[in-house]
Amino acid sequence: MYAIVEIAGKQFKVSKAQWLYTPKLQSEVGALLTFDKVLLLDDEAGAVTLGTPMLNGVTITAKVLAHTKADKVIVFKKKRRNGYKVKRGHRQAHTRIVIEDIIN
Template identity: 55%
Template sequence: MYAIVEIAGKQFKVTQDQYIYAPLMKDAEAGASVEFDKVLLVDADGQVEIGAPVVEGAKVSAEVVEHVKGNKVIVFKKKRRKGYKVKNGHRQGFTKVVIKGISK
């Protein structure tokens, strides 16, 4: 059984006991349980139910494992012949979540 769920504007294909890195959820602490109710598609052993836009009554329950940062991305700006150079780095924040169950 799998589902396609929308979390903070991004779509994830999830199955039970799967770890995903969702966009940062600041209000959820480690060990807290969360539910996602924007389920777009549910596949239960070959029976596919597609929502319009969401499947009514379907929920995905999950547990927050930890908050992590992604790999560093270097942002380098330069204007030639002007002596202008700027180097910055960015690390995007993610929330590591384990999927506990999918209910229809």
């Protein structure tokens, strides 16, 4: 059983007991979250239900495990023969969640 859900403006394919890195969510560690923007649901029998655009009555519960940062991305700019060099780094903030249940 899996579902396609929209979390923080991005779409994810989720199943039960799956760990997932999402864009940073404003929730405490250990908090339970419910997502109701489910776009597609595939049950155990293989029947696919497609929402137009969302499915009514289907929710996904998840638990926040941690707030982390991604690996550093280095941005280096240089212009030849001008003495111009800029080196910057960026680390995107993520939230790690685990999908606990898909309620149909």
